[in-house]
Amino acid sequence: MALxxxxxxxxxxxxxxxxxxxxxxxxxxxGRDGRAARAEAVRDIAGAATALGNATGRSIPERDLPRTLDTDTFTAAQQLLATGPRSADVVALAGTGQTGFAVVGHVPGLGAVGARAESRDIADALHAHFLTRPSSELAPWAVTRDPQRVPTLPQQVDLAAFVEHLDPIRDDDRAVARNLRGHDRRTDAAIRGRFAGVDLDAPAVVTPPATPSDPAPRRVARPRRPAAPKVNGRAPGIHRPPGQSAAAPTVPTTIAGP
Structure with a gap:
């Protein structure tokens, strides 16, 4: 399979x-915590939407942002794959009366995964993503019971402040940062500071999980150091006068005066 x-x-x-x-x-x-969590999520979605627009070369309306498939759409798309026009596991949703494309799949240990995207290039990207990434990274794409709605996003977002919340260790966050470079000087400065020492242009590395048939590594036994020889029942280097036992010396309980 070509990556x-x-x-x-x-x-x-x-x-x-x-x-x-x-x-x-x-x-x-x-409550207050829920409102704060939603505000942070909206900020992050808006920032990532800007990065996605930069990566595709076109502005993407919030209603067209990629999102997880719900169960009903997943089932309908799966039936189209079995009975109608299809392209691997990417299928146009026109047969269900909807727009865009569905990416349907199954990941061992995770179950049914699916994505909805309005453009074919994003759908094809997620198709390759589903086939090559570890299951732990695909958890956001686990099929949901109800359709996901994209919240209303702000017209403007402070991208420099948004960058400060990205995690340089995560591949998803690095991809977002890479595609925000060049947006404005302040954002570029925030990216340089947040991702100092990180090569945002490094190619993606896919490490296949180990299979049960792989032989377990052998444990190398370290040789034990031989015990030091004893001389007359005593370890070498310890000399006692004749008649003195190995017991610890006694300490007097009183202090004699002058």
Whole structure:
């Protein structure tokens, strides 16, 4: 199977970042903490949407942002794959009366995964993503019971402040940062500071998980150091006068005066 290009992986990572933040938004509770969590999620989605627009070369309306498939759409798309026009596991949703494309799949240990995207390039990127990334990275794409709605995003977002919340260790966050470079000087400065020492242009590395058939590494036994020989029942280097036992010396309980 041919892997997608580096740009393809960038699209998939940014889309996964958006899906993960959409999940946070929908799981947020009530009260002050819930409102704060939703505000942070909206900020992150807006920042990542800007990165996705930069990566694709076109502005993407919030209603067209990639998001996780719900169960009903997943089932309908799966039926189209079995009975109608299809392209691998990417299928046009026109047959269901909807727009865009669905990416449907199954990941061992995770179950049904699916994504909805309005553009074919993002759908193809997620198709390759589903086939090559570890299951732990695909959790945001686990099929949901109800359709996901994208919240209303602000017209402007402080991208420099948004960058400060990105995690340099995560591939998704690095892809977002890479595609925000060149937006403005302040954002570029924030990226240089937050991702200092990180090569944002490094190619993606896919490490396949180990299979049960792989032989377990052998444990190398270290040779034991031989015990030191004893002389007349005593360890060498310890000499006592004749008649003195090995017991610890006694300490007097009183102090004699002058």
């Amino acid at each position: 997608g290009s580096y740009e393809t992986y960038q699209l998939a990572h940014i889309a996964t970042y958006i899906a993960e933040r959409l999940g946070r938004h929908h799981r947020s509770g009530r």
